[in-house]
Amino acid sequence: MCDSSQAHRVVVIGAGFGGLEVVHRLASAPVRIAIVDRRNYHLFQPLLYQVATASLAASEIAWPIRHLLRKRKDVTTVLAAVTGIDSAARQILLEDGGALAYETLVLATGARHAYFGHDQWEPYAPGLKTLEDAVTIRRRVLRSFERAERESDPERREALLTFAIVGGGPTGVELAGTIAELAHGNLAGEFRRIDTRKARIVLIEAGRRILPGFAESLAAYAHGALERLGVEIELGLPVDECTDSGVVIGGRKLSTKMILWAAGVQASSAADWLGVPADRANRIKAEPDLSVPGHPEIFVIGDTATIDAWHGEPVPGIAPAAKQQGRHVAATIRMRLRGDLRPRPFRYRHAGSLATIGKRCAIIDFGWIRLRGPIAWWIWGFAHIYFLIGLRNRVAVALSWLWIYVSGDRSARLITQGEPRPK
Ligand SMILES: Cc1cc2nc3c(=O)[nH]c(=O)nc-3n(C[C@H](O)[C@H](O)[C@H](O)COP(=O)(O)OP(=O)(O)OC[C@H]3O[C@@H](n4cnc5c(N)ncnc54)[C@H](O)[C@@H]3O)c2cc1C
Numbered sequence: 392m393c394d395s396s397q398a399h400r401v402v403v404i405g406a407g408f409g410g411l412e413v414v415h416r417l418a419s420a421p422v423r424i425a426i427v428d429r430r431n432y433h434l435f436q437p438l439l440y441q442v443a444t445a446s447l448a449a450s451e452i453a454w455p456i457r458h459l460l461r462k463r464k465d466v467t468t469v470l471a472a473v474t475g476i477d478s479a480a481r482q483i484l485l486e487d488g489g490a491l492a493y494e495t496l497v498l499a500t501g502a503r504h505a506y507f508g509h510d511q512w513e514p515y516a517p518g519l520k521t522l523e524d525a526v527t528i529r530r531r532v533l534r535s536f537e538r539a540e541r542e543s544d545p546e547r548r549e550a551l552l553t554f555a556i557v558g559g560g561p562t563g564v565e566l567a568g569t570i571a572e573l574a575h576g577n578l579a580g581e582f583r584r585i586d587t588r589k590a591r592i593v594l595i596e597a598g599r600r601i602l603p604g605f606a607e608s609l610a611a612y613a614h615g616a617l618e619r620l621g622v623e624i625e626l627g628l629p630v631d632e633c634t635d636s637g638v639v640i641g642g643r644k645l646s647t648k649m650i651l652w653a654a655g656v657q658a659s660s661a662a663d664w665l666g667v668p669a670d671r672a673n674r675i676k677a678e679p680d681l682s683v684p685g686h687p688e689i690f691v692i693g694d695t696a697t698i699d700a701w702h703g704e705p706v707p708g709i710a711p712a713a714k715q716q717g718r719h720v721a722a723t724i725r726m727r728l729r730g731d732l733r734p735r736p737f738r739y740r741h742a743g744s745l746a747t748i749g750k751r752c753a754i755i756d757f758g759w760i761r762l763r764g765p766i767a768w769w770i771w772g773f774a775h776i777y778f779l780i781g782l783r784n785r786v787a788v789a790l791s792w793l794w795i796y797v798s799g800d801r802s803a804r805l806i807t808q809g810e811p812r813p814k
Contacts, residue, residue: 412717
């Protein structure tokens with residue numbers, strides 16, 4: 392039997408898709424693991440937009456890390472924010488002044504939204520990356536309808552009923568489609584002074600088409616499906632400014648009280664902690680085996696890493712990529728512990744890309760086959776339920792979706808937590 396106090400010490404920062412996969416794949420290896428996260432839960436980000444648009448409750452897409460790892464006696468869960476790394480002393484530094492020693496370190500700290508150097512836009516154009524973001528967006532969207540109902544000035548009412556979504560990737564498309572369904576379907580008939588079917592949902596994309604990661608034919612189909620839901624799509628126009636009263640695109644102002652930001656990502660601060668080379672989005676440029684340049688004992692995976700391991704192209708920032716990298720790093724750690732120090736290059740295998748456009752419509756690009764419409768939507772739904780953690784959550788989400796599908800009623804339409812009071 393291995394003396395656990397002598398076992399190799401692995402520290403994983405981040406209990407997202409990548410970090411958790413490392414921990415799962417190291418089960419029964421001769422290691423002691425500490426997993427550190429600033430939140431006490433693992434978040435299923437692909438369904439965040441459903442919390443933001445009142446389809447699912449927050450508790451349906453997040454699970455306490457400690458509970459997920461309750462059977463793993465070799466794993467210690469640490470709730471703390473990491474603020475730095477002392478690589479010479481092989482310690483990570485915590486916000487509360489503490490430190491944690493490692494022999495092998497895995498950086499899996501993800502990314503958050505970015506405003507391309509315009510951080511001052513954030514208060515007017517919240518992004519969607521955390522559960523707090525999703526609840527804030529839900530509150531603001533629902534409150535816009537409530538304020539419009541009581542607004543007597545027609546121009547101000549129109550601005551309250553205009554929703555601008557910046558970014559035509561999967562998140563922007565999903566937000567636009569679901570808000571359109573909410574305004575033009577679910578809420579219609581519930582208000583007395585406003586007609587929510589007249590709400591404008593405007594999707595703004597700087598490129599020449601939406602969904603650049605998908606085949607042109609699927610993106611064109613999604614474009615048409617969004618328009619049928621009543622979404623206006625503005626292409627080829629960069630955002631010049633976001634303010635309290637609206638968004639300026641291509642020199643033209645769209646008056647709105649609700650701008651949602653789904654445009655850029657910025658990796659965590661992991662590159663700064665180590666002072667190692669990073670790309671423009673601050674992702675660490677990983678070595679072929681996913682180690683950090685100059686630090687063979689530190690690995691970097693998921694959204695906070697960049698590596699050209701997809702037939703020479705960069706690996707996409709999606710959950711399956713983070714999981715594959717987590718699996719690869721766990722296998723490398725096991726090999727090293729057996730004395731095999733040969734570098735093992737990581738290769739990414741892309742299973743497919745999925746996006747939903749509304750309640751009964753999705754697109755799927757498997758490469759070898761492309762699907763669209765209701766069939767794609769059912770496959771999308773089953774795939775997401777399969778990847779959720781735990782039977783209870785799978786059943787809860789499946790029932791919520793079935794209920795929305797059959798009745799059109801979104802039960803998570805609660806306005807919780809007030810706007811922060813001005814200081
Ligand atoms: C709105 C949205 C929709 C998406 N939709 C899809 C989709 O449909 N399909 C898909 O495949 N992918 C989707 N993605 C992308 C996918 O969620 C990410 O690629 C994936 O989560 C990356 O995994 P990760 O392990 O690198 O990071 P994450 O899952 O983001 O985990 C990072 C973890 O690190 C922790 N952390 C960060 N900094 C610190 C710190 N300083 N100290 C301690 N802990 C820290 C965080 O709390 C977090 O738990 C979506 C992302 C978003 C935001």
